[in-house]
Amino acid sequence: MSEHLIIYPIIVHLLTAILLLFFWMNPKIQRAISIVGSAVGIVIGGLLFQRVWADGIQSIQMGNWDAPFGISMVADTLAVSLIVLTNIVAFAISIYSTQNMVSSRVKFGYYAIFHFLIMGLSGAFITGDLFSLYVWFEVIIISSFVLLTIGGRAIQIEGAVKYFTLNMLSSIIFLTGIAMVYGATGSLNMAELSRIIPEIENKGLVHTISLIFFIGFGVKSGVFPLYFWLPASYHTPPAAVSALFAGLLTKVGIYAMIRVFTLIFPLGEINQMILMIVAGFTIFFGGIGALVQKDIQRVFSYLIICHIGFMVGGLSLFTEVAIVGAVMYMFHDIIVKATLFMISGVMYRIFGHTKLDKMGGLMDNYPRLSFLFVIPMLALVGVPPLSGFWPKVSLFTASYTQGEIFMLIMFIFASLITLVIIAKVWNSTFSKKKIDVEKRPRFKYFEDFSFAEKTAYVLPIILLVGFTLYYSFFAEHFQMIAERIGEELMNTEHYYNAVFGIKEVSKL
Amino acid sequence: MEILLAIMTGILYAAGIYMMLRRSLVKLIIGIVILGNGVNLLIFLMGGLAKGRPPLIPEDGTALEGIFADPVPQALILTAIVISFGLQSFAIVLIKRAYKVLKTDDIDAMNKTDDIT
Numbered sequence: 001m002s003e004h005l006i007i008y009p010i011i012v013h014l015l016t017a018i019l020l021l022f023f024w025m026n027p028k029i030q031r032a033i034s035i036v037g038s039a040v041g042i043v044i045g046g047l048l049f050q051r052v053w054a055d056g057i058q059s060i061q062m063g064n065w066d067a068p069f070g071i072s073m074v075a076d077t078l079a080v081s082l083i084v085l086t087n088i089v090a091f092a093i094s095i096y097s098t099q100n101m102v103s104s105r106v107k108f109g110y111y112a113i114f115h116f117l118i119m120g121l122s123g124a125f126i127t128g129d130l131f132s133l134y135v136w137f138e139v140i141i142i143s144s145f146v147l148l149t150i151g152g153r154a155i156q157i158e159g160a161v162k163y164f165t166l167n168m169l170s171s172i173i174f175l176t177g178i179a180m181v182y183g184a185t186g187s188l189n190m191a192e193l194s195r196i197i198p199e200i201e202n203k204g205l206v207h208t209i210s211l212i213f214f215i216g217f218g219v220k221s222g223v224f225p226l227y228f229w230l231p232a233s234y235h236t237p238p239a240a241v242s243a244l245f246a247g248l249l250t251k252v253g254i255y256a257m258i259r260v261f262t263l264i265f266p267l268g269e270i271n272q273m274i275l276m277i278v279a280g281f282t283i284f285f286g287g288i289g290a291l292v293q294k295d296i297q298r299v300f301s302y303l304i305i306c307h308i309g310f311m312v313g314g315l316s317l318f319t320e321v322a323i324v325g326a327v328m329y330m331f332h333d334i335i336v337k338a339t340l341f342m343i344s345g346v347m348y349r350i351f352g353h354t355k356l357d358k359m360g361g362l363m364d365n366y367p368r369l370s371f372l373f374v375i376p377m378l379a380l381v382g383v384p385p386l387s388g389f390w391p392k393v394s395l396f397t398a399s400y401t402q403g404e405i406f407m408l409i410m411f412i413f414a415s416l417i418t419l420v421i422i423a424k425v426w427n428s429t430f431s432k433k434k435i436d437v438e439k440r441p442r443f444k445y446f447e448d449f450s451f452a453e454k455t456a457y458v459l460p461i462i463l464l465v466g467f468t469l470y471y472s473f474f475a476e477h478f479q480m481i482a483e484r485i486g487e488e489l490m491n492t493e494h495y496y497n498a499v500f501g502i503k504e505v506s507k508l
Numbered sequence: 509m510e511i512l513l514a515i516m517t518g519i520l521y522a523a524g525i526y527m528m529l530r531r532s533l534v535k536l537i538i539g540i541v542i543l544g545n546g547v548n549l550l551i552f553l554m555g556g557l558a559k560g561r562p563p564l565i566p567e568d569g570t571a572l573e574g575i576f577a578d579p580v581p582q583a584l585i586l587t588a589i590v591i592s593f594g595l596q597s598f599a600i601v602l603i604k605r606a607y608k609v610l611k612t613d614d615i616d617a618m619n620k621t622d623d624i625t
Contacts, residue, residue, distance in 0.1 A: 146598075157610065158610060161618060172540075178551070179581075183555070
């Protein structure tokens with residue numbers, strides 16, 4: 001039984017989702033089940049992490065079909081770390097949703113779809129088969145379509161049309177890449193592909209295929225010329241859904257990119273350059289976009305794009321140090337972006353809208369909340385010793401020692417522009433005098449909430465901020481994890497050996 | 509046969525992308541459907557065509573011999589078809605809903621989510 005631990009993170013959320021379907025019309029029970037399910041998810045993720053940390057990369061062959069014939073599930077350190085983080089964010093959002101999602105939306109199956117989404121994410125992280133990755137991606141996007149449209153307000157539908165079209169297109173491009181890989185190699189097992197691809201004579205073909213994959217994943221992660229769906233849709237659903245999307249959905253694209261470009265198509269010089277330029281422009285346009293926006297959720301949406309550039313940039317440098325930086329940045333970004341969108345949800349409840357120029361006075365009226373909110377914001381900028389600072393050390397070092405001055409400039413630019421944006425947000429929400437806006441009738445403001453309702457809004461933020469602080473002050477733990485991930489990613493034989501059950505000689 | 513299918517795939521991709529670039533919502537969905545079919549055909553083609561050679565192990569043998577039709581792409585296509593069917597039905601409901609609440613099927617008129625206000 002215990003060798004099946006690898007697939008438990010998927011099964012937990014599948015079972016939770018199925019269980020939730022039985023309580024379709026009962027929001028109270030659904031909320032409780034969802035929180036418990038996510039908590040169990042954290043425990044199982046932790047157990048799996050412990051196993052992988054102690055015994056190295058784990059793998060399991062579905063249906064006992066030996067690799068490369070069956071579908072392999074592979075849990076390496078990168079995958080399990082992301083599963084743990086996913087479950088932590090899911091747990092926080094489960095709690096947050098109890099108040100943020102009204103009962104009528106819950107009755108449309110919000111929680112069940114939510115857990116299907118988390119299941120899809122866990123599957124995408126674990127799978128060791130390209131086509132299976134495509135299927136998990138589809139699970140993710142189908143769930144996200146439903147989450148995005150639940151409630152059916154006009155703006156949501158409009159955002160969904162854009163989101164749907166581009167994500168669908170990216171899936172088709174991804175599938176095209178898979179078809180070409182299969183045509184060229186006759187295999188879809190990632191570990192086997194890592195051995196076959198370098199032996200292909202026709203380098204031009206390999207190159208083309210790798211770029212098709214890059215476009216497919218690029219749309220999903222929101223890199224420079226392909227990101228326009230993201231700021232058009234992320235601010236439309238309720239804050240709980242936005243937080244989930246912001247924390248996890250773009251990161252799964254980045255994960256796939258890291259996996260494919262380290263294991264299957266190790267970056268060559270040209271691809272490195274393409275990724276670097278794309279990363280630079282992503283940072284630039286994301287930053288500039290965020291600067292001009294006047295809606296807090298849209299500012300944060302553009303900041304997601306801006307910071308995707310860090311991870312793609314780290315990948316493009318393609319050394320162990322840079323990958324360590326990229327992975328560490330990903331860990332930090334997942335938590336902080338989810339927190340920021342939760343905060344925007346609280347602000348929406350406080351002010352009744354999300355327009356920056358009509359906000360103000362948060363510091364005077366809610367000093368404790370302001371203190372809580374400022375931590376993730378400063379972490380985002382990368383003020384030492386908060387969490388955003390540590391990955392940048394690796395990223396800056398890598399880009400400087402490799403002489404990639406363009407990347408270094410873009411990283412510094414991103415840090416500065418984030419500072420400017422956060423200062424702007426800070427000015428207009430916290431320190432500015434309160435602006436009296438006409439109160440919306442039939443709208444429940446934060447000040448009218450009971451203690452339990454307030455707790456449901458603030459507790460998950462405290463949880464995630466707590467995690468950010470842990471990251472900040474014990475960054476060496478994350479550095480250790482990320483270094484191990486870097487080592488595993490740059491030396492693909494670990495992955496290969498784990499999938500094909502070859503015992504590794506210990507390096508003593 | 510391969511040449512014919514390759515040309516067909518190209519036509520489907522081109523037609524799909526052309527339709528997606530039109531301004532009408534309905535044409536957008538038709539474009540996605542056509543593109544989906546194009547990619548299915550591509551997978552089928554990439555598996556290699558072997559006419560009249562089913563992948564069956566002869567009664568007295570233990571392994572497949574000679575040239576045989578690859579069953580994997582067909583399994584992949586089947587999965588992809590099912591997935592795209594689900595997505596397309598969602599898409600059709602979505603555009604119906606979009607037409608109802610936004611009162612337009614012109615994609616150029618859908619710019620409320622991109623307003624800077």
